[in-house]
Amino acid sequence: MTQTIRQTGPGSEPALGIPVPAPVVRLRGALASLGGRPVLRGVDLTVAPGEVVALLGANGSGKSTTVKTVIGAVPLSGGDLELFGTPRGRFRQWHRVGYVPQRTTAAGGVPATVREVVSTGRLAQHRMRPFRRVDRAAVDRALEAVGMLDRAGDGVGDLSGGQQQRVLIARALVGSPELLIMDEPMAGVDLASQQVLADTLRREVERGAAVLLVLHELGPLEPLIDRAVVLRDGCVAHDGPPPPGAGQHALPGHDHVHPHADARSGARQGLLS
Numbered sequence: 697m698t699q700t701i702r703q704t705g706p707g708s709e710p711a712l713g714i715p716v717p718a719p720v721v722r723l724r725g726a727l728a729s730l731g732g733r734p735v736l737r738g739v740d741l742t743v744a745p746g747e748v749v750a751l752l753g754a755n756g757s758g759k760s761t762t763v764k765t766v767i768g769a770v771p772l773s774g775g776d777l778e779l780f781g782t783p784r785g786r787f788r789q790w791h792r793v794g795y796v797p798q799r800t801t802a803a804g805g806v807p808a809t810v811r812e813v814v815s816t817g818r819l820a821q822h823r824m825r826p827f828r829r830v831d832r833a834a835v836d837r838a839l840e841a842v843g844m845l846d847r848a849g850d851g852v853g854d855l856s857g858g859q860q861q862r863v864l865i866a867r868a869l870v871g872s873p874e875l876l877i878m879d880e881p882m883a884g885v886d887l888a889s890q891q892v893l894a895d896t897l898r899r900e901v902e903r904g905a906a907v908l909l910v911l912h913e914l915g916p917l918e919p920l921i922d923r924a925v926v927l928r929d930g931c932v933a934h935d936g937p938p939p940p941g942a943g944q945h946a947l948p949g950h951d952h953v954h955p956h957a958d959a960r961s962g963a964r965q966g967l968l969s
């Protein structure tokens with residue numbers, strides 16, 4: 697895929713004569729229900745090639761459900777979704793997408809080494825062929841990027857929660873995806889590790905990857921964020937520059953970010969509560 701221009705938002709105008717690549721994600725009017733209850737009530741979300749979009753909102757506002765509809769883990773009951781310009785129903789190029797789920801154990805009760813878990817992220821690249829040198833090198837690079845190469849032979853069950861999170865991030869990176877989707881990658885990760893992850897993400901963005909991040913606060917990722925989409929009760933309450941205050945509450949125990957008075961835009965107030 698050519699990435700000739702870097703757009704700054706869903707409404708970016710194409711420069712004359714420059715072809716505009718299709719958004720990597722285009723979700724329109726998304727409706728989804730869980731347990732018989734409507735959770736997404738008409739969500740529009742666009743991510744352009746190379747763009748970094750933060751999905752913000754209070755607990756239960758529908759952030760995880762939105763990214764799960766993008767990867768197909770939650771079905772849409774209405775609206776439509778295109779990935780890389782292809783309607784979701786015809787999209788098969790999952791090797792172009794890396795996904796880090798919301799904090800779960802990477803071990804899952806199954807004994808596997810760090811290297812084995814990260815290697816599963818190459819499945820779409822080498823299909824059913826045996827692992828080649830290039831695959832092994834990619835696994836090493838991904839482990840190195842998250843500072844876990846020295847633990848490659850260890851069982852994931854022997855790692856701390858934050859280390860398991862790094863392993864899941866390495867698994868998402870190992871296929872060099874064009875779209876990286878991360879659901880709260882910083883949750884439960886100590887400050888030093890957060891900086892490692894922020895540096896890793898910056899390299900991915902420099903490489904040209906688009907990133908969709910579910911976050912409670914921007915924290916050390918703030919300089920990377922191009923645009924923020926804020927959900928409230930399954931609807932988009934804001935789509936634009938990160939709301940003021942969204943980066944200032946990177947404190948454990950804050951389960952949502954707070955609205956801040958803003959002289960420039962009163963309309964942004966209350967978006968995040």
Ligand SMILES: Nc1ncnc2c1ncn2[C@@H]1O[C@H](COP(=O)(O)OP(=O)(O)OP(=O)(O)O)[C@@H](O)[C@H]1O
Binds near residue numbers: 733754755756760
């Ligand atoms: N499996 C499920 N069955 C029924 N309801 C669910 C299920 N999963 C989530 N929900 C509900 O859907 C709503 C949205 O949940 P979701 O996980 O998308 O929110 P979120 O914005 O990611 O929240 P958080 O910040 O707490 O992770 C919540 O009210 C939640 O209780």
